Amino acid sequence: xxxxxxxxxxxxxxIAHVDHGKTTLVDGMFKQSxxxxxGQLVDDRVMDSMDLERxxxxxxxxxxxxxxxxxxxxxxxxxPGHADFGGEVERSLSMADGAILLxxxxxxxxxxxxxxxxxxxxxxxxxxxxxxxxxxxxARPTEVLDEVYDLFIDLDANEExxxxxxxxxxxxxxxxxxxxxxxxxxxHPLMDMVVSHIPGPSYDEDEPFQMLVSDLGYxxxxxxxxxxxxxxxxxxxxxxxxxxxxxxxxxxxxLTKVQTYVGLTFAETDIAHPGDIVVVSGIEAIxxxxxxxxxxxxxALPRITVDEPTVSMxxxxxxxxxxxxxxxxxxxxxxxxxxxxxxxxxVAVKIEESEYRDSFIVKGRGEFQLAILxxxxxxxxxxxxxxxxxxxxxxxNGKKLEPMEQVFIDCEDAFMGVVTEKLSSxxxxxxxxxxxxKGRVRMEFSAPSRSLIGYRDEFLTDTKGxxxxxxxxxxxxxxxxxxxxxxxxxxxxxxxxxxxAYAIFNLEPRGEMFVRPGDPVYEGMIVGEHNKDTDININxxxxxxxxxxRASGKDEAVTLTPCRPMTLERAMxxxxxxxxxxxxxxxxxxxxxxxxxxKRHMARGKELKKK
Numbered sequence: 001x002x003x004x005x006x007x008x009x010x011x012x013x014x015i016a017h018v019d020h021g022k023t024t025l026v027d028g029m030f031k032q033s034x035x036x037x038x039g040q041l042v043d044d045r046v047m048d049s050m051d052l053e054r055x056x057x058x059x060x061x062x063x064x065x066x067x068x069x070x071x072x073x074x075x076x077x078x079x080p081g082h083a084d085f086g087g088e089v090e091r092s093l094s095m096a097d098g099a100i101l102l103x104x105x106x107x108x109x110x111x112x113x114x115x116x117x118x119x120x121x122x123x124x125x126x127x128x129x130x131x132x133x134x135x136x137x138x139a140r141p142t143e144v145l146d147e148v149y150d151l152f153i154d155l156d157a158n159e160e161x162x163x164x165x166x167x168x169x170x171x172x173x174x175x176x177x178x179x180x181x182x183x184x185x186x187x188h189p190l191m192d193m194v195v196s197h198i199p200g201p202s203y204d205e206d207e208p209f210q211m212l213v214s215d216l217g218y219x220x221x222x223x224x225x226x227x228x229x230x231x232x233x234x235x236x237x238x239x240x241x242x243x244x245x246x247x248x249x250x251x252x253x254x255l256t257k258v259q260t261y262v263g264l265t266f267a268e269t270d271i272a273h274p275g276d277i278v279v280v281s282g283i284e285a286i287x288x289x290x291x292x293x294x295x296x297x298x299x300a301l302p303r304i305t306v307d308e309p310t311v312s313m314x315x316x317x318x319x320x321x322x323x324x325x326x327x328x329x330x331x332x333x334x335x336x337x338x339x340x341x342x343x344x345x346x347v348a349v350k351i352e353e354s355e356y357r358d359s360f361i362v363k364g365r366g367e368f369q370l371a372i373l374x375x376x377x378x379x380x381x382x383x384x385x386x387x388x389x390x391x392x393x394x395x396x397n398g399k400k401l402e403p404m405e406q407v408f409i410d411c412e413d414a415f416m417g418v419v420t421e422k423l424s425s426x427x428x429x430x431x432x433x434x435x436x437x438k439g440r441v442r443m444e445f446s447a448p449s450r451s452l453i454g455y456r457d458e459f460l461t462d463t464k465g466x467x468x469x470x471x472x473x474x475x476x477x478x479x480x481x482x483x484x485x486x487x488x489x490x491x492x493x494x495x496x497x498x499x500x501a502y503a504i505f506n507l508e509p510r511g512e513m514f515v516r517p518g519d520p521v522y523e524g525m526i527v528g529e530h531n532k533d534t535d536i537n538i539n540x541x542x543x544x545x546x547x548x549x550r551a552s553g554k555d556e557a558v559t560l561t562p563c564r565p566m567t568l569e570r571a572m573x574x575x576x577x578x579x580x581x582x583x584x585x586x587x588x589x590x591x592x593x594x595x596x597x598x599k600r601h602m603a604r605g606k607e608l609k610k611k
Contacts, residue, residue, distance in 0.1 A: 005200045006275040011229065012198055013077045013092055013125070015117055016102035017110040017470075021132045021171040025102060025187075026076060028174035029067055032187050064095070064215075064227070064277055066261035069191045075261060075277045091214045091288065093119055094304050095229040095277055098126040098198030100190075101148070105131050105139035105168075108147045110408070110470050118155050126198050130167045130190065134180065141168060141180060165197055201229070201275025209233030209241070211278070211292040212301045216344060222257060222281035226292065230276045231301060233294075237270070243283065244291045244300040252295060256282030287344060309350055309363035310403040310449055310473065313370050314387035315339065316359030318582055320591055321496060321522045326584040327383030332358040335384055338377060349373070363392065365473075367453055371569050378568075378583050385580045385591075389572060391450040393479070400479040403449040406431075409459075411467035413441045418462045426451030427480040448480050449473075454573030486576060489535040490590075491528035493521040494597055497541035505558040507538055514590065515540060516563050524595025526579065537597055566590070 016022035066075045077092045093099075099120045103109050109117075120127065129148055131141045145166060152162055167190050169176040177184030210231045217225035235241065237258050243251045259266035259279040272278045280292070289303040317323075317332045324330050329338075339351045339360060350363040364370045367389040374386055394401040407428065409419060413435060420430065420443070428447035435441045452471060459469050491511055501517040513528040521527055527540050564570075566588050571581040575590060582589040594600050 025171035203274035207232035489530035526590035
């Protein structure tokens with residue numbers, strides 16, 4: 001096999017934990033490579049193009065872009081920092097030959113960094129370490145660098161990978177420097193290092209054209225787009241080629257257009273060279289992981305493999321009395337179509353038929369990933385109901401296994417007791433505790449994935465918003481037993497109507513209310529959280545009885561406790577197995593699966609008889 005390197009291209013992935021400054025650093029590289037003309041108005045965080053990414057300050061979908069530096073084209077592949085988007089990580093690393101590991105100079109390498117770095121080292125990528133935000137008041141760059149070395153050793157990096165070059169940066173100011181002492185002026189040293197340290201893509205001259213599809217896109221003008229790296233050979237437009245799918249079948253196709261990245265946009269090219277990341281059109285039936293090759297010598301490349309899903313949720317049509325009032329897309333066929341489209345674009349999501357009519361089981365890497373999918377769908381005009389996130393159990397040799405997580409917690413030592421108590425009641429086991437005597441402690445737990453569903457919100461409340469919690473999937477282990485997921489019941493409306501201030505005021509002693517005066521309610525809708533662990537049916541529409549002794553204008557002013565807005569994540573974590581979240585473009589409501597009080601009563605009676 002004759003290996004040759006294409007020295008005109010560098011393909012690098014950028015690895016960082018959420019909020020360590022990755023997207024800001026990429027902005028700086030764009031501006032300083034001459035991608036934008038002088039004085040051009042440019043948004044901050046150019047790479048985070050989705051509305052949801054901008055709102056939450058995280059990267060959800062892996063995206064590509066390219067800059068030219070001293071005659072070398074640098075393809076930059078953005079990777080999500082959150083472990084729930086692991087499918088995106090594997091996809092993006094399949095196109096890279098090297099990686100920049102970006103670490104916050106104060107926080108050091110955090111669990112999600114570990115997750116992506118592990119994948120990069122397994123893929124044999126060369127790594128450059130950049131310690132970012134060295135201008136922070138609490139920066140400790142030297143200690144952080146030691147932690148990075150420890151992390152590499154921990155992940156079984158070989159000697160060559162351990163000899164990584166280090167840069168120090170202030171991404172916000174667009175500065176990179178080789179040592180802490182020197183005063184950096186720009187990011188040129190970092191881009192020089194990428195060209196000198198990261199190898200160009202290697203290919204075999206004797207092999208025919210092969211391209212691995214790592215991503216899919218869609219254009220209103222060109223139809224389906226396949227995005228991927230050319231592994232061997234080269235191709236031109238309108239050349240007859242073939243696609244090898246997961247079943248090993250060869251499907252003939254013809255590329256109508258070949259484009260490469262220039263900045264954030266595409267530019268048409270006559271020929272695709274080895275190592276190029278290209279966007280090709282003219283292909284209809286293609287999925288991520290397929291190989292595009294020549295018809296004369298069809299040969300499949302190894303497919304992209306993704307860790308299996310660990311969480312499932314039931315998606316169904318909206319069956320409440322308010323169905324169809326707020327959304328445009330309400331049919332099950334439209335929901336199925338949208339979910340199938342998601343499985344094509346996102347390798348980590350799987351969809352299965354459910355035993356219930358008009359509903360589907362959607363499996364993913366984590367509840368956060370599924371919450372993002374639901375949020376995206378409601379913004380597109382869908383109405384749907386979703387069930388509680390459930391972990392996917394396995395059985396091996398007659399033993400029940402469940403997914404486990406490594407939980408890393410950093411909080412003030414005053415909250416150590418409450419955090420430990422809550423987690424141990426959820427079957428978590430402490431693995432490590434570090435108290436550096438500076439007022440904060442670092443704890444590490446091994447916990448079942450199901451115990452963390454809904455715990456994040458509690459954790460933030462318990463630590464008064466000052467705690468940091470990160471998790472990392474740690475494989476499957478023995479089932480640890482049952483524990484209560486919720487210690488409270490639901491306040492359920494027993495009739496349809498509009499919520500009334502007088503009724504809400506008198507119901508407040510029962511628990512926290514979720515509705516405001518004037519909100520529409522219906523039978524079976526959950527309007528509050530009961531203080532006790534039982535559900536009760538209530539009437540939130542009850543008005544004050546009027547008589548000739550009590551005028552309608554008297555005792556009217558009631559002061560209600562402000563109602564916390566119901567977010568999608570809070571709703572998903574709150575519901576139990578017999579409850580659903582009704583999601584529409586305008587509202588998030590909670591409801592019982594069975595709306596009728598009489599039918600719920602009969603079902604409970606049958607259960608008691610069985611016991």
